[in-house]
Amino acid sequence: MKKIFLLLVFIALGGIDLAAQTLTPKSQFVLNLDYARFRNDDKTVYLEVYYGFYPNSLTYNLSAGAYQGGVKLRTRLRNNVTTALAVQHNTMLPLAVTDTSGASFRYPFTTQTGFAAPFGEYTLEVVAVDSLNSARRDSINLPIGLQSFAEALSVSDLELCSRVQASNKKGDPFYKNSLEVVPNPSLVFGVATHPMLFNYAELYHLDPAATYTAKYQVVASDGNIVKESSRPRKYGMQHGVEAGSMNVTAIVPGKYSFRLLLVDQGAREVARVEKTFFVYNPHLQSQAAAASGGAVPFDAAQLAGLSGAELTAEFQQARYLATSDEAKMFAQLESDVGKREFLTRFWAEMEAGRAERPPMKRTEYLRRVAHANQNYKSQNKEGWRTDRGRVYILYGEPDQITRVPGEAGAKPYQTWSYFNIEKGVEFVFVDRLGNSDYQLVHSTKRGELQDEGWERFLQ
DSSP states (O other): OOEEEOOOEEEOOSOOOTTOSEEOOOSOOOOEEEEEEEEOOSSEEEEEEEEEEOGGGSOEEEETTEEEEEEEEEEEEEETTTOOEEEEEEEEEEEEESOSSSGGGTSOEEEEEEEEEESEEEEEEEEEEETTEEEEEEEEEEEEEEOOOOSSOEEOOOEEEEEEEEOOOTTSTTEETTEEEEEOTTOEESTTSOSEEEEEEEEESOOTTOOEEEEEEEEETTSOEEEEEEEEEOOOSSSEEEEEEEEOTTSOSEEEEEEEEEEOTTSOEEEEEEEEEEEOOGGGHHHHHHHTTOOOOOOGGGGTTOOHHHHHHHHHHGGGTSOHHHHHHHHTOOSHHHHHHHHHHHHHHHHHOBTTBOOOOHHHHHHHHHHHHHHSOBTTBOGGGSHHHHHHHHHOSOSEEEEEOOOTTOOOEEEEEETTSTTOEEEEEEOTTSSSOOEEEEEOSTTSOOOTTGGGGGO
């Protein structure tokens, strides 16, 4: 049976100036998404999808004494073989705000959906849109395989949570198996966000008379176990639940796997499941840098004196270098100190160079942003947000620019050439809308948009 849980969020702490008719967000709109698969029957799997949003990233209009806004959410589950949709659901998540100074306005709110789907290989397609500004949106596509939980002992996916506690409120949207299980779709934990990592999993085809040992492990990217705990468990039933928690405030920032092992009385591993998560502990940043091999020191004084709004604006401009996981982590930071420490580490890594990117000095990057703002702005769009601005910021000044004016019904376009990147690459920009916002339509650079039929956009 398909279940949809919707939350009406009302943030009411008082103290807001209700004179303005519209609240326009300054932070980036970010969708946090996670999922877990559970046993349903002999033909289907029950899939739960978890969504997280930040109230301060939405647009609001004043109505009836409160600011009203929300998120339009579209969820689809597409079969990879037939391309048919096993699930197609659109919903609106409304929010009402009467205080923008309280912590709840910056704290993520979470909801979830659940539905049964036949075994098979799928793509989960989720689009989230600011209900009052369709330009502010985020989308995520994830490959998902739905397979049978066989008759042998098996375990569901791990659900990593911000809270798991006993409950008898069966009408609660997060209630299951006598527990309130509140997911954390961002998968970010630590002293600045969620100091305790809670977990939930379901175990199938157990021996009711047997005693097992449940082992929890936090595993670093190099395979080393950085934290571990275990406890004996006699479930006394064929299908059981394993739920627990672990304090992660002493773990240095980084990417980890949280692993659950089930061991039988003969010390044999009979089940294993794990999930990637992220730790952000600002007070341990220096240890993280040392553990990563010692990045080139970054002069943190460059960030001194910047306000929280300026730090946020700088990270938004640096999004072309940042990973999606870093965007999620930064979006959860509330204090100026946390943002400053995050950017200090971020620029230290950028200036040292990452595996997929050459070194980039902060001063040079911001110089390119300023140049893009001055030379490539279009109407109400800042230059760094345009396609030409992005390409300039990432790859620098082109070695050659060929400008072709519009004539005989054809639209104007530009070709930027870089002779020293991948033995020579090109970027083609077309003024498709006639507003001088030249849009990228084709490139020969690996990882960029490629469309050999780009000339059709000239018509």
